Amino acid sequence: MQDLNGIGLRARSLYCLISAENAIPSQGLRVKLIQVSTKLLLENPKMLKLDGYQILSAIYNSANSIVYRGIREQDNHAVILKVLKQDYPTPAELTRYKQEYEITRHLNLVEGIVKAYSIREYHRGLVIILEDFGGNSLRMLLNDLRATQEVMSLEEFLPLAIQVAEILGQIHSRNVIHKDLNPGNIVLHPETGQVKIIDFGISTQLTRENPTLKNPNVLEGTLAYISPEQTGRMNRALDYRTDFYSLGASFYELLTGKLPFTTTDVLELVHCHLAKQPVTPHKLNAEIPLAVSAIVMKLMAKTAEERYQSAFGLKADLERCWQQLQTTGKIDSFPLGNQDLADKFQIPQKLYGREQEIETLLAAFSRVSGHLSSVTSHSSQEQNKQQTTNDK
Ligand SMILES: Nc1ncnc2c1ncn2[C@@H]1O[C@H](COP(=O)(O)OP(=O)(O)O)[C@@H](O)[C@H]1O
Ligand SMILES: [Mg+2]
Numbered sequence: 001m002q003d004l005n006g007i008g009l010r011a012r013s014l015y016c017l018i019s020a021e022n023a024i025p026s027q028g029l030r031v032k033l034i035q036v037s038t039k040l041l042l043e044n045p046k047m048l049k050l051d052g053y054q055i056l057s058a059i060y061n062s063a064n065s066i067v068y069r070g071i072r073e074q075d076n077h078a079v080i081l082k083v084l085k086q087d088y089p090t091p092a093e094l095t096r097y098k099q100e101y102e103i104t105r106h107l108n109l110v111e112g113i114v115k116a117y118s119i120r121e122y123h124r125g126l127v128i129i130l131e132d133f134g135g136n137s138l139r140m141l142l143n144d145l146r147a148t149q150e151v152m153s154l155e156e157f158l159p160l161a162i163q164v165a166e167i168l169g170q171i172h173s174r175n176v177i178h179k180d181l182n183p184g185n186i187v188l189h190p191e192t193g194q195v196k197i198i199d200f201g202i203s204t205q206l207t208r209e210n211p212t213l214k215n216p217n218v219l220e221g222t223l224a225y226i227s228p229e230q231t232g233r234m235n236r237a238l239d240y241r242t243d244f245y246s247l248g249a250s251f252y253e254l255l256t257g258k259l260p261f262t263t264t265d266v267l268e269l270v271h272c273h274l275a276k277q278p279v280t281p282h283k284l285n286a287e288i289p290l291a292v293s294a295i296v297m298k299l300m301a302k303t304a305e306e307r308y309q310s311a312f313g314l315k316a317d318l319e320r321c322w323q324q325l326q327t328t329g330k331i332d333s334f335p336l337g338n339q340d341l342a343d344k345f346q347i348p349q350k351l352y353g354r355e356q357e358i359e360t361l362l363a364a365f366s367r368v369s370g371h372l373s374s375v376t377s378h379s380s381q382e383q384n385k386q387q388t389t390n391d392k
Contacts, residue, residue, distance in 0.1 A: 052073050053071065056070055057069050064084070064093075068080070068083070079117065081128070104116035104200050106205070112170065117131065133194065136187065139183040151254075151285065152255065157255060159322065163194070164247065172311055175205055176205055177204050177238070181250055186198075208239045209237065211230055211232035223266065228302050228303075229304065230242050231270050244304075248297070255296065261276065291333045295336060308340050310340055313339050317339075317340075
């Protein structure tokens with residue numbers, strides 16, 4: 001297998017890809033994945049043989065897909081080939097791949113989205129053939145930075161973040177919710193600095209959907225970046241603003257080198273997204289200006305109403321930071337969201353004007369729970385008494 005990056009980089013990347021790009025596995029599973037990744041390095045992943053394409057190297061290998069770099073022979077065009085990994089994919093997996101292809105096609109005119117060229121059957125599965133503009137995922141970049149204990153500078157971060165905000169605005173304006181923004185799904189060209197978004201594998205073309213309560217091990221999305229409402233545990237409909245949360249978590253990692261929540265316990269992680277505030281980026285690294293830190297925290301607000309309401313509002317704030325940095329060499333704080341106007345009509349999912357009814361419900365709840373706790377403490381007193389009598 002021809003390897004463009006060298007075995008060292010690939011070793012590190014494969015290890016990190018497998019351990020970090022999937023939903024955070026439980027401890028036992030993590031150990032298993034690390035062993036699998038080492039095995040993969042020794043035995044190169046199964047090479048793809050597809051008529052009309054020359055395969056150069058495998059760049060990603062996960063439980064679901066293998067991604068290769070290759071050349072389309074008819075015109076010598078660089079391509080990416082994303083292959084369903086299972087030998088016997090289920091109808092649901094096949095449908096999902098087809099849907100991913102359809103949604104990406106639907107967005108083919110957006111410059112900042114990797115184009116889908118075609119889809120082909122391959123054995124019992126499918127291969128999606130995608131644009132290769134010479135970029136690598138931010139996950140790979142983060143892994144390299146982590147190896148040298150560096151973080152991204154503001155000069156690198158801001159132009160990148162502005163591009164991502166612009167692309168996200170275009171995705172949302174076509175009524176698509178990405179639902180899986182994370183550094184593995186943002187690709188950056190190392191020389192030109194051009195950014196593109198990939199992986200519409202779980203995206204939807206609905207403006208709103210109701211997530212259901214699922215086992216966290218099968219939650220859609222990458223758990224370290226998933227929004228509270230996308231966990232299905234908030235009794236809230238999901239809309240495009242879920243992407244702002246995941247983007248905030250990705251920005252957080254780019255700026256600080258750390259995830260907002262570092263636990264590897266699946267349920268605890270879900271709880272953190274629902275109820276805990278991450279340490280602000282500025283506190284982790286005092287070189288991050290307060291304004292930039294505040295933008296990240298606004299993106300990661302627990303309820304969608306408190307986040308940005310439009311990608312263009314976010315982009316305007318990022319541009320203001322970038323302008324300040326270029327002209328004065330520093331970034332002063334300013335009120336965020338000045339140009340943040342939602343272009344979609346939103347009915348807030350809060351109850352308004354029902355104060356009295358809420359009061360009555362809360363009072364009833366505390367009466368009942370007070371009664372319950374007195375029942376429990378009474379019965380535990382009884383038990384203790386019983387125990388003491390038995391002991392005698
Ligand atoms: N067009 C592309 N250009 C560069 N790298 C890509 C491209 N498509 C995929 N990759 C690489 O493959 C990885 C997995 O692709 P992705 O579509 O996100 O698969 P999955 O659905 O398994 O997450 C990405 O994180 C990235 O490293
Ligand atoms: Mg992905």
